[in-house]
Amino acid sequence: MHSRLGRRSLIVTTATSVVAAFGAFLAPSAAAADGPNLSYVVNAVDEAQTADAAAAVTEAGGQVMVSYAQIGVVIARSTDPAFAQKVKTVAHGGAVHSAGATRTAALPAMVEETEEADAYVPDALENATRQSDMILIGARAAHEVNLGSSTVTVGVLDDGIDANHQDLAPVVDQSKSVNCVGTGAPDTTPGAWRPTSLTADYHGTHVAGTIASAKNGVGLVGVAPGVKLAAIKVVNPDGFIYPEYAICGFVWAAEHGIQVTNNSYYIDPWLYWCESQADQAPVVEAVRRAVDYTTAKGILNIAAAGNENQDLANKTVDTTSPDDTRPVRRTLDPSCLDLPSELPNVVSVSSTTQPTAPANAVGPWYPGLTTQPARSSFSSFGLGVVDVAAPGSSIYSTSPSAGVASYRTLSGTSMASPHVAGVAALLVSKHPGATPDYIAELLRKQAIPLACPTSGTDYTQGRCKVDPNNPKVNGFFGYGLVNAYKAVTEDEDVTPPTVKVTGVSQGQQITLGTSVTPGCSTTDDDSGVAAPAVLSVTGGPSVGYFTATCTGGRDRAGNKAASVSVTYQVVYDWQTFGAPVSADKVNAVKAGSAVPVKFGLGGDQGLGVLAAGSPKLRATACDTSATQDVDVQTVTAGASTLTYDPVSKQYQYVWKTDKALANTCGRLEVSLIDGTTHSANFLFR
Known part of the structure; x- marks a missing residue:
């Protein structure tokens, strides 16, 4: 028989139980002019530098046979006995982690043959009774x-x-x-x-x-x-x-x-x-x-x-x-x-x-x-x-x-x-x-x-x-x-891992500036966690509704967890209406006048804080029993505008009311882009 597997010797038994061992001696071929033609592995420093490592092979006088960028390995050939050292010193040598020959005999090689064993062809009965190994395991x-x-x-x-x-x-x-x-x-x-x-x-x-x-x-x-x-x-x-x-x-x-x-x-x-x-x-x-x-x-x-x-x-x-x-x-x-x-x-x-x-x-x-x-x-x-x-x-x-x-x-x-x-x-x-x-x-x-x-x-x-x-x-x-x-x-495991969103809860309202860190928790009491769930957060960018989603949780048995989501809200630090407007009382104001509506948001958040269409007045029934403010101080203004005063750290919206509102009541709703709405009641005279 031919030696097939180097020295990973096998023991071959024919029908007559004759035993022979694998073994071979490989005769070296004639060396090239400057050295034997050998095959080498050239390992890149990392996968991203595989192409540069291949370039180093060429610069060192070698021949690239194949590059495996997936693992940062180049297979090369060279007849230069110093190739393994030289490939690290050329222009692209910095991309080479290591290099070494894969054999000691030159390419190609010859092998001696030994006597070949005949294949054993049994009958059907022997086929059925010769598999004690399958029964044993x-x-x-x-x-x-x-x-x-x-x-x-x-x-x-x-x-x-x-x-x-x-x-x-x-x-x-x-x-x-x-x-x-x-x-x-x-x-x-x-x-x-x-x-x-x-x-x-x-x-x-x-x-x-x-x-x-x-x-x-x-x-x-x-x-x-x-x-x-x-x-x-x-x-x-x-x-x-x-x-x-x-x-x-x-x-x-x-x-x-x-x-x-x-x-x-x-x-x-x-x-x-x-x-x-x-x-x-x-x-x-x-x-x-x-x-x-x-x-x-x-x-x-x-x-x-x-x-x-x-x-x-x-x-x-x-x-x-x-x-x-x-x-x-x-x-x-x-x-x-x-x-x-x-x-x-x-x-x-x-x-x-x-x-x-x-x-x-x-x-x-x-x-x-x-x-x-x-x-x-x-x-x-x-x-x-x-x-x-x-x-x-x-x-x-x-x-x-x-x-x-x-x-x-x-x-x-x-x-x-x-x-x-x-x-x-x-x-x-x-x-x-x-x-x-x-x-x-x-x-x-x-x-x-x-x-x-x-x-x-x-x-x-x-x-x-x-x-x-x-x-x-x-x-x-x-x-x-x-x-x-x-x-x-045995060891049936069909239960997926348990995945939870951490750091925030469903419906939670969080004031802007508060430190929160959404995350994912993945646990599995059976086979254990193979891949933890991955967090993604949508919404914002700074305030409003956010959805934290945990996806991809998988256990070692291959069970995948369903995605889990939590929606929460990040809001401005609303510091209620400032004088002269009151949030607790009915604000009496002359129809047609301009009302300075002031509020704080915990600092300057820019002038884009109002939601589209805000503020908005909604008509309400007049409650004569409600506590009323004295007439609200008004200002002279043209069109309604929003400004920010860095000294008082307050926003001011100059609200130009309509004269036609006389003898009616309404609720002024200030809606912000964070999804919140804040209101004050008015009586127009």
Whole structure:
């Protein structure tokens, strides 16, 4: 067989249980005149400076292959051995945060071939009885409740998917599939995402079958047969997943409606990328940006923990990297990470064995099963690194073929990870719109705890560390065996968060100048708040009616709150009518005279304080019993006018009355633009 995945070794079992391990040596190609032609990641200081970082690449003599402005990463090529340093010193070098080579072998590279394994083609009976893994995690029981939603898509970052396979044809969404191999730019050529070789590139098809083989009456059934798959090809024909391929894959997933990704690989050529190393840190930064971008877009990333049988929480030495040229022995430090499985926002999966299930069991677990699944002998582990576990030993799933539907048995954490991706897809189906961290939390919460071994080498050597704060969590299995049945039956949360407008209340009247701060309160006692409601205020600009609205509140389970609004009023500081007009008595005045109507508003608010048509006189019946003022002092004036006296801090409106009002009564209404109306009663003589 061809080596397909660098050193993310798989264990391939044929019908006769012959086991072989993946492994390859990449021979370097001839170097260019001034140095090997290498691919680089060039990280901009921030997304806004991506174009300038690309300009720096050109100024440094490099070639821009693709720019991902979404994350501030440029993929470049250069034959200059000093390119990574030079790109930061050119005219636009200030836009460059960091740069580093993505490989140690020149482009292009060749790979040695090993003997190819035959695909195993079973009969129908074997198809029905070879899925103890699905029973163990409760997938068969889950299917009686929920098959998963066709609106959910799982991106399979791998070596392609055989979409002609009878189990996969109904579920592969070709419009969301892409090839990221080559330059690190997406290739949307029809079919470019398919396996390069139907006999050698079987890894992605096998993974895809575990996630979502259709429940169509033939072949196998995946964990989430109702969801869709996208083939995101990130493995080159030589079996390597270089950083630019993975970056392309993550960005593609983020922008094409994918909710879950499965990552059954590690990024070549380093088994562990060390941030303490100047040449490797830029790649860690670039991949981290890509992963974070997917999370911001609502994607949960699932990844295999690895097949090195190593304690990832206590790495010491690596003798296998780089795997595209001659490996060197190097001492590891805590900054050395397995990419992408050890990055934040990635669920890391270890592998377990799978005891044979009784004939009619549906799971999860099996009635009568007294021995829990063990850690697969090859599976890496680590307290605080591994999140959950899933069956990865002797997993039976789909395999590419030309014609007859093919299946094979593989072992590896590569096989464990898609079980978790499938359960995550069921969770997303049940909780549409849920945040990735909430789905990850449910994976951990619903898992079946598996205890550390109490005998054997792992026990005597104390390799399985228990979380001192949670004895159900350990380094071998994390929170435990992933549980598909609980994913579709538990933790129902359909209650939206509670949103309230704070700082103001409905109908409240607030005097201009009073300090008030409208805001939004978003609370959720179930899954918690994912996105707080956002405040918008309309009205004004300074006085009048205002409406404070809180919109967009969403909880981690995906429930959205209805918008909530409060209307309040900001008013001038009305300081009643000033002499000679009284607000409490009937003001007697000679019809036809000019009355000085004075009032205060807490200072000079400008001369535009009166509402349209104000003041206005309304006729009223004369109340002879009312207390009357003596005749109001009048002034000589022409047309009615409004002025402001800064000394008295009063407005004066000279009101020219009509002689025809004689022997009548009325109410003078002074309406302001703040929505208030103030009145005084008059008797005209």
